[in-house]
Amino acid sequence: MKFRLRLWLIGTFVLLCGSCTKTPDLSGGSSDHENVLEAYVVNQTNLPVHSSTVRLVNNSHWAQLQEDHSSFVDSSYATDKYGTVYLDSTECLKSNFDMDVKGQMANFRCSDIEDFGQVRLERYGVLYGVTLPHQTIAIYGSLIHTQSDDNGTWMLRVPPGVRGLVVYSADHWRAIGSVTVAASDSVEFVIPKNGSRMMIENFEDEENVTLLHFWNGGGNWWTAFDSIGTEAEHIEPDAATSDLMNARVYVDSLDSYVLHVGLYPNDSAQIPKAMLGFNLGQPAATKDTSLIYKDFSAVDSIHLDMSGSGTIYVQLICQAEGQDYRAVFEYPVDLNEKNWTSYSLAVDDFKKLEGSLLDNESSWNDVKTRCKSIAFYAKDSTDLWVDNIELEGIRLRDIE
Structure with a gap:
């Protein structure tokens, strides 16, 4: 069984759909649970090429989103040129929509914090994505927050016919896992708020669920990505996703060494550097330190393809036993713009970052033996594209 894992910045979910022939019911209506969030993305033949229909249900509110982010069915929504929707709800004050150029993607972000752009991940950051076989099924899913306290759980209910589901937890930038659901099955995911691993109900293949943790290190990185993941085409970043400060990581299979990443930094006078990477273990907030750090002894070298301009520092971030501060070993790479080059960076050649x-x-x-992440660091506004990252000597399953 082959799995693909797609990672996004927590607080955003992406639903991918081609020419879906089944149309969901877009009529309004109330929900029997005040915290149910539902969304549909449909690119029908009778709609313009660059538009999709999105339904957001929260206390009976819903909206239809067009390409220009300005056409909503319900005039009670206030919107601006960025497609921001302000919901009249104490459960979800603000949401953010963006569409890609082909109308196949809708991003949703919900926050119960007043300041725009901030997301209270521990309550509303759960997200999910669905890939459809043969592009023939409409997308459906619902997120339910069963309790309002810190001990509550998120439950994702998926109807029969949805395959290739990827579930993300709100806590600590965590990707919960990826499974394939047979056409006749239905699956429920119960996600503990205290963060450990996902529990799968009514699904037997739990051992094949993987964890890979992604984080944004504080820079203004933009994203470029393809919608498949197996080829990882090197396409230009889309302006519609430029403000999300995220990256997408594609995993071909659990037994594969290969990750696909597309990165692009934004020039910012306020943030003179940019860093992005992925965690090898669980995030630092995890109490069990044995889950945070991974033994990198078996890794001899890192193979990767890079394109861009300027000097990039590929970093291995570890921590010495008994030390509170991170240990950084890095390797500088000088890039020529638009010139894709394959690199093999021997771990022994990485130099300790002074201080x-x-x-x-x-x-x-x-x-x-205590490495926790791999990062890409730029001191200046530097373009960076990374693809086909391979950790020589270790499998993705080994860093689960």
Whole structure:
């Protein structure tokens, strides 16, 4: 069984659909649960090429979103040129929609914090994506927050016929897992708010669910991506996704070494550097430190393709035993714009970043068993495209 895992910045979900022939019921109506969020993305033949229909249900509110982000069925929604929708609801104050150029993607973000752009991930950051076989089924899914306290759970109910489901948890930038659901099955995901692993009800193939953790390190990185993941075409970033500050990581299979990443930084005088990476273990907020750090001893080199301009520092971020500060080993790569080049970076050639260790006498041998992430770092506004990352000597399943 082959799995693909797509990672997005927490707080956004992406639903992918081609020419869907089944049309969902877009009539209004109330829900029997005040925290139910439902969304549909349909690119029908009778709609313009660059538009899709989106239904948002929250306390009986719904809207139809067009390409220009300005046409909504319900005039009670206030919108601006960025497609921001303000909902009259105490459960979900604000949402953010964006569409890609082909009308096949809708992004949704919900927040219970007043300041725009901030997302309270521990309550409303759960997201999911669905890939449809043969582009013949309409998309459907609902997210239910069963309780309002910190012990509540998120439950995702998916009807029969939905395949290739990827579920993301709100806590700690976590991708919960990826499964394939048979056409005749229905599956429920119960996601613990305390963050460990996903529990799968009515689904037997739990051992094949993987975890891969993505984080944004504070820079203004833009995203470029393809909609398939197996080829990872090197396309230009779409302006519609430029403000999301995220990246997409495609995993061909659990036994594969290959990740596909597309990155593009935004020039910002306020943020003079940019960094982006992915965690090898669970995030630092996890109490069990054995889950945070991974043994990188078996990794001899990192193979990857890069394109861009300027100097990029590929970094291995670890932590020495008993130290509170991170240990950074990095390798500088000079890139020529639009010139794709394959690199093989031997781990032994990575140099310790001066001042990154409290104990400056520590070496790679002292920290290689406690590595927690791989990062791409730029000191200036530097374009970076990364593809086909391979960790020589370790499988994705080994860093689960």
